Amino acid sequence: MVIKILVSGIPRGYQSPCLDGNWLTETHKEQICSISSDIELIEIPASMIKGLEGSLKDFEIAFVEGGNRIHYEGELDWEDHQKIFSSSLKWVHLCSTGFSDNITPEILEGSVTLTNSPGIHTNPIAESVLAAMLHHAKRLKQRHQDQESHTWRQLKCDELHGRTVLIIGLGNIGKQVATLCKAFNMRVIGMKKTIKPVKNVDEVFSKSELATHLPLADYIIIAAPLTPETEGMLDENEFNAMKKTAYLINIGRGKIINEDIMINALDEAEIAGAYLDCLAIEPLPTEHPLWDIDNVFIIPHDSHSSPYIGDRLVNLFCENLKRYINGESLNNVCDPTRGY
Numbered sequence: 536m537v538i539k540i541l542v543s544g545i546p547r548g549y550q551s552p553c554l555d556g557n558w559l560t561e562t563h564k565e566q567i568c569s570i571s572s573d574i575e576l577i578e579i580p581a582s583m584i585k586g587l588e589g590s591l592k593d594f595e596i597a598f599v600e601g602g603n604r605i606h607y608e609g610e611l612d613w614e615d616h617q618k619i620f621s622s623s624l625k626w627v628h629l630c631s632t633g634f635s636d637n638i639t640p641e642i643l644e645g646s647v648t649l650t651n652s653p654g655i656h657t658n659p660i661a662e663s664v665l666a667a668m669l670h671h672a673k674r675l676k677q678r679h680q681d682q683e684s685h686t687w688r689q690l691k692c693d694e695l696h697g698r699t700v701l702i703i704g705l706g707n708i709g710k711q712v713a714t715l716c717k718a719f720n721m722r723v724i725g726m727k728k729t730i731k732p733v734k735n736v737d738e739v740f741s742k743s744e745l746a747t748h749l750p751l752a753d754y755i756i757i758a759a760p761l762t763p764e765t766e767g768m769l770d771e772n773e774f775n776a777m778k779k780t781a782y783l784i785n786i787g788r789g790k791i792i793n794e795d796i797m798i799n800a801l802d803e804a805e806i807a808g809a810y811l812d813c814l815a816i817e818p819l820p821t822e823h824p825l826w827d828i829d830n831v832f833i834i835p836h837d838s839h840s841s842p843y844i845g846d847r848l849v850n851l852f853c854e855n856l857k858r859y860i861n862g863e864s865l866n867n868v869c870d871p872t873r874g875y
Contacts, residue, residue, distance in 0.1 A: 538573050539593050544581045544600030545609035546630040548840050556580025563849045571860050584615040592621040600630035602637045630848055638871045649869040654707045655847040656839035660786050661711035663838035667810035671782050695719040701752035704759030705733050749776040761788035774800045781806045786838050789814040801828050812838040
């Protein structure tokens with residue numbers, strides 16, 4: 536019996552997409568099809584999904600990127616994501632980790648299983664976090680400005696050694712950030728829904744204790760998913776609790792922060808600065824005030840940039856595809872009730 540697999544949407548951050556709007560390399564295709572002779576792999580660029588509802592009814596598996604109300608070029612948009620669902624569809628695998636917009640009635644009722652791709656961006660994002668911390672501590676922005684103006688000036692810089700980093704969210708990325716921070720001899724504390732020891736984390740605490748731990752932090756890292764529990768979590772009370780020397784790094788989701796409160800804190804130097812890889816509105820409008828705040832480092836949601844994204848995705852998908860064909864339970868099944 537033929538197993539038809541739809542591949543659509545270019546993974547965010549993928550560095551070598553094809554000119555036709557697809558992204559799998561010949562090696563990727565061979566790797567997927569080698570799992571079973573019954574596999575029929577069909578690539579349809581996201582831009583061509585519109586108007587193809589009738590042609591999408593025979594797919595059993597979909598390997599896709601996008602489906603969000605806010606989406607990027609090359610990805611499926613929210614409406615087209617809905618079009619891939621038919622009576623034949625049994626499993627959707629997302630190229631992303633977040634899936635808040637991808638939930639459909641079929642997924643909620645259980646007729647379609649949704650899996651995601653946690654961990655594929657862990658290393659590059661964790662490295663970006665350390666780069667942001669070093670950029671701040673070593674005053675690299677000022678170094679570049681001085682070089683451009685031919686200014687020979689010694690600066691007072693800081694060390695990461697001995698500083699305290701507070702990580703909000705101790706999933707794959709949060710744990711890897713903790714590992715790298717420990718290599719710099721930092722003190723690591725972290726917030727987690729379930730209180731239990733985490734390797735390389737000196738203290739784990741709950742959300743209810745966040746405000747009491749924020750005053751301890753030199754660096755605050757947001758690595759949590761966007762859920763009803765985390766939306767707007769960093770609000771006025773939380774910013775008031777931060778040190779004036781604290782540096783905020785958000786590689787989670789923009790809506791976890793009350794941006795108006797954050798902008799005021801940055802304008803008034805109530806915190807030292809921020810590295811923002813994600814914003815409440817993306818792309819960030821050209822007239823948005825965050826662009827012009829001197830102590831803000833804006834990143835266009837690509838701290839995960841890496842040449843290894845495609846290979847990691849296909850490896851993850853193939854591992855689950857083997858399990859699917861063998862009738863085994865799938866890894867990384869999304870729970871719509873939790874949001875991760």
